[in-house]
Amino acid sequence: MAAVGVPFHAKAGNMAHFPSRSQGSSSSNSTPLHADAAAPAFDLSDFIMFDQAEFAPSSFGPEPPVVPPMVDGGRSNDQNSNLSNITINSGDMTVNARNTGVEGERREETSRIAFRMKSEVEVLNDGFKWRKYGKKSVKNSPNPRNYYRCSTEGCSVKKRVERDREDPSYVITTYEGIHNHMSPGVVYYTTQDSVSGRYYVAGCQVPPDS
DNA sequence: CGAATTTGACCAGCGC
DNA sequence: GCGCTGGTCAAATTCG
Numbered sequence: 001m002a003a004v005g006v007p008f009h010a011k012a013g014n015m016a017h018f019p020s021r022s023q024g025s026s027s028s029n030s031t032p033l034h035a036d037a038a039a040p041a042f043d044l045s046d047f048i049m050f051d052q053a054e055f056a057p058s059s060f061g062p063e064p065p066v067v068p069p070m071v072d073g074g075r076s077n078d079q080n081s082n083l084s085n086i087t088i089n090s091g092d093m094t095v096n097a098r099n100t101g102v103e104g105e106r107r108e109e110t111s112r113i114a115f116r117m118k119s120e121v122e123v124l125n126d127g128f129k130w131r132k133y134g135k136k137s138v139k140n141s142p143n144p145r146n147y148y149r150c151s152t153e154g155c156s157v158k159k160r161v162e163r164d165r166e167d168p169s170y171v172i173t174t175y176e177g178i179h180n181h182m183s184p185g186v187v188y189y190t191t192q193d194s195v196s197g198r199y200y201v202a203g204c205q206v207p208p209d210s
Numbered sequence: 211c212g213a214a215t216t217t218g219a220c221c222a223g224c225g226c
Numbered sequence: 227g228c229g230c231t232g233g234t235c236a237a238a239t240t241c242g
Contacts (some may be wrong), residue, residue: 131213131214131215132214132215132216133215134216134217135215135216135217151214
């Protein structure tokens with residue numbers, strides 16, 4: 001099953017980009033997670049993050065284009081390891097993606113992606129329909145954690161949403177699992193910048209009457 | 211009235 | 227074994 005990632009409701013043209021492996025050795029010169037100047041201002045709520053196995057999910061169609069793994073926020077993907085992490089930091093957002101698997105045996109289809117972003121609303125419109133099934137106050141945090149499950153029949157993707165205990169203006173969202181269906185209202189695509197080699201991911205909401 | 215949300219109870223994992 | 231914590235369940239409640 002192909003990794004599907006976490007599509008977000010995004011305005012057309014808004015993009016997030018990820019640094020290529022070849023750059024980023026200097027943390028002070030790390031690429032910020034913003035759109036290029038030519039693109040409309042990047043809204044953090046539009047950010048899309050994918051699981052590392054097939055990093056860029058692209059068009060979200062039945063046969064997404066193959067995009068080479070390139071995420072490296074301080075460590076490279078280790079093909080000999082069934083556990084890898086992706087960490088990207090910028091001033092406004094932190095992303096962590098994780099794939100877990102069982103040593104030796106078949107790989108467990110568990111994909112976990114967490115990111116922290118500045119948002120007034122806790123529940124983002126990511127194009128999927130979520131059903132809340134739990135709320136829990138967590139240790140060391142004054143803010144409760146909300147638990148959501150994808151309401152699409154047969155889809156077991158879950159997400160946890162909580163406000164950052166240090167800065168309540170930030171929302172920490174953790175997605176777990178892979179959607180086995182397409183988002184009902186969003187089309188996704190990726191492009192690669194020929195100069196920098198970076199991959200751009202964008203979501204475009206399909207007009208209701210199209 | 212059906213669907214979604216709320217919320218207390220319950221369960222499992224982990225550390226001591 | 228016990229208590230703490232995080233995650234899930236499910237009945238009650240609210241909402242559209």
